[in-house]
Amino acid sequence: MERLPLNALLVFVTAARAQNMTRAAERLHLTVSALSHQVRLLEQRTGCTLFLRGPRGLKLTAEGACLLEKVAPHLDAIELALRPLTLRRHTALSLSALPSMASSWLVPRLPRFVALRPDLELNLDSSIERVDFADGRFDAALRYGLGEWEGLHSELLFEEWLTPVASPALFTDRARPRLDQLGQWPLLCEDDPWPRWFEQFGGEAPARFGVTFSDSETLQRATLEGMGISLGRATMARPLIESGRLMGLFPERMKARYAHYLVYPDRSREHAGFKAFREWLLAEAESFRATEQDAVSVESNTGAKKAPRARLARALTRITPGDP
Template identity: 35%
Template sequence: MRGLSALAALARHGRHDPAARALGISRSALSHRIADLEGELVAVLVVKRGRLSVVSDDGLALLAAMGDALERIESAVAPLQRRRHQLRLSTVSTFASNWLLPRLRDFQAGHPDIDLAVSTTQRVVDFDHEDVDCAIRHGHGEWTGLRSVLLFHGTLVPVARPGLYSPAPAGWPVIRARSRFQDWPRWWRGTGQAGVPPTHGITVETRSQALEASLAGAGVALTDRRYLDDLLRDGRLELLGPLVELVEGNYFVHPAKVRNSRLVDSMRHWLLAQSGDQSARLRASQTDNQSE
């Protein structure tokens, strides 16, 4: 296969250097592949014409007899080769938009050989029947048949566009996410508020949408403190109340047997490093705030 591809590239480009560049190999490797093919077929496929090496009549006859078979084989093999370097990760849109995607430039810089494909869904993916290698799930870390490692525990903190609302929660127009409808009662109890959370406000589908609505000034949203670094620094949102830490967390999960363990291990180590760095920054920030 490799020898035929090398011979076809030489016939197409006419010279060794451009043919080798087209295949992403050295000139020497191209010559060796063609020589190996000649040895297998016991035929002279390349001859010298002046200072150039060109495909012989036997070589041209071989390529003509193959027609587009080589092209079709290469087209069929290419996706399989790409998959060896592709890591497919599933998560929810809120985590992807507000934590994962802003950090992916760092992952790409450290792992240029990995093609990452990120998909988002609100449901739990089925590793046995879906084309997914790993996922980031929110929960308690116990999923049958899967290995999991905690990235960080979830938190709830109220945020809004600066200057719109007082610190008194009873008067807030709240933004609820259907995907996390118990967040407001949990924060309310966790911070010792009297009564029940406000009922006036709007309801959206996801926490990502709730965050967008709060940025637009539509009310107060609850989200994870770890999603807010850039938004708080840029002054686009402000914290309106204390943080409540949850027992659940975000976990990196994958089946015990994976298609490409090297890629999965690379993603796990990178995620743990990223979450660890952020944890250290948040602890330092809290210490600074307490000492002021």
């Protein structure tokens, strides 16, 4: 009797839920090629096309949707039945972090933790999807929000600040704008509170924004390409400003509505690996907060340049907190 394609079914369900081959491959620790191969095997076995592949990801066919409906509950039941029988290894730690936070802040610091705890197996998932700790896949997450996640512990890492940033290429043929001239330039928007910026720092808001983006990573990429000026998150923009790829246009900064938090379920408090990571992470966040107090705007087109202390003091007096 031919063996049931259980592995291919698991791959199929994961891809169907992720609606994206790359994300599904990351979750299963497979290459995209290996994942696609498993899907093809299942399609050959069933004689049906299960996915329609497009530029925006995967879309289930009618046959694929029917298979997902019938198979997924049984795979979930198997996982649920096995979970109490599986001892959680305290030498393995699974984390989730937003891609922007992971690439700009966590990953550059992570080698220090790995050197501190080489015995710990660390698994990092970069995703914008909300973590469901009930499925047991993750021990903790780094999230950007108000700090209110029902049923979970959340600890503040640091506040986020917004300031206008742009590529030096934007000013090849034009002088940099004054603070009250920002509305005359192409302003890029995600969900950035430009109206609140103009209310606090003056100037006239434009009738419309140049381009609006759905996520901060794409917004930052557009800023790097010289499409316009954006309200950059200090956490993401700072490494790019220090490397000269972006410019901080003014010393004024505005406190964002959201902040960065470490979020975790109650069960993680007994996880030895998580305890070590939490202690290290909070120390790194405290150090980062201290350096942020000394951060200055970059005024050179070619790289970072520190301002005198007197000017720094004046700049800090102009930092205006936003809404809680």
